[in-house]
Amino acid sequence: MNNIITTDRLDLYYGAFQALINVGLNVEQNKITALIGPSGCGKSTLLRVFNRMNDLIEGVRTTGSVKVGGEEILGPGVDLVSLRKKVGMVFQRPNPFPLTIYENVVYGLRIHGEKDRKVLDQAVEKSLSSVLLFADLKDKLSSNALSLSLEQQQRLCIARLLAVLPEVLLMDEPCSALDPLATMRIEELMLELKKRYTIVIVTHNMQQAARISDECGFMLLGELVEFGPTKRIFTAPKDKRTEDYITGRFG
Amino acid sequence: MKRPFEYIIEKLVLLSGIASIVFVVLIFAFLLKEGLSLFANESVFAFLFGRNWYPISDPPQFGILPLILGSLLVTFGAIVIAVPLGLAAAIYVAEIAPLWLRDILKSGIELLAAIPSIVLGFIGIVTLAPFLKTIFNLPSGLTALAGSIMLAFMAMPTIVSIIEDSIVSVPKNYKEGSLALGATRWQTIYRVTLPAASSGILAAIMLGIGRVVGETMAVLMITGNAAVMPVSFLQPVRTLTATIAAEMGEAVGGSGHYYALFAIGIVLFVISFIINLLADMFLHRGRGRKRR
Structure with a gap:
């Protein structure tokens, strides 16, 4: 068992409001870990701790310990550029840049200084192939990424991450803007991707968590109420609150 | 009821x-x-491309090429100064300045727009012109360069506020996507935010040009008003607008001179119209894309 992300006594405050309370969890390598819970429970906030995206919000204070690949990522001295290269993020709404498809995929490589056209071309082919877009898009790499369907846009956003060779993919409700069929295909893609990457997904869709995740955490009001293998969480929850939530008694 | x-x-x-x-x-x-x-009595060609503007000599000559070139030169200079400064200021205000400073800067920029152009011209005459005269060792500081600098100040508020608006309206998730890939703030600004705001930036430049081309009083006061073919930024020039303002009072109604000034008005009208049309096109292109 190999833990790639570990948190210990993690607290997070937005000003005076405490959004995460004493969170401790382990994310295992090459598994899909799902975070579920009602809106406002802190699951997105927790996800955004892992690549320090909360830094963009003024007045956020984080205490405790978060380790990615054994290295502490909280604190002022952390190299955010290499952290975010290692821990990529897919957002709720597909957010390709208003550039060409090609430029979207190589964006990460370009900002990290790659100029060699051959390397870029290869990365485009490899990344787009990984998300099963290359066959469809190889002849229109120079068209605007915003002209794609939402599903294709979300795949492109995943390809954009894969190009910088991350280890962890954080997904913040990646299917909430997609229709059921597109959702199903993205889920298949995630199962394929977990062979090479570790995935942490936030979802409000319990069935989705049950379908695709190996480990599952239930959050409520900033607390990680219960964390364990998905099958056990959904069949034999230990905590009454988890049971109430997954049986649909609230949420 | x-x-x-x-x-x-x-x-x-x-x-x-x-x-x-x-x-x-x-x-x-x-x-x-x-x-x-x-x-x-006058051919359109001789009017637009004539090199001599001698409206009250006998026979009068109504060539406005020096005036057109004067306007172009002063406008070009003003834009070259105002656009980089305005762009930098807008980026700072929209993306970098802390909140409290942002409000102060924005009101400062709006205040700049509130200064009457004649006051700017006045300040230009007493401070800028002598300064240029000394550093370039000129017979007079009232030159195209002085006009460009003053006009750049006048165009700045328009340019800054429109660019700032278009930067702020770039969807936040573009920025997040870029930062999440490990881009620095500056990389995000120049690789994602500015391209996304490009239509607004072009519109701002066009409207800035419009403001500069149409400006009269400050230009009349500070460019030296010599209707000669301009060859350098360090010589006096005269613009289309300044010509109308300076000569309308003395032109005899119904004379060739009087009609020529109106014809200059048509030329200005056409120029402004084209500029506004372009600005509008850029703005709408941007909106259309965002809606999709």
């Missing part, structure tokens, strides 16, 4: 709407009528 009231209001609003169009059409018609009278 509500119905007739609604009716009256509706018609009044309609009338006001139509009035604005009617006035524009009337003004344009009047301008055309007076301006085109010149071309009864």
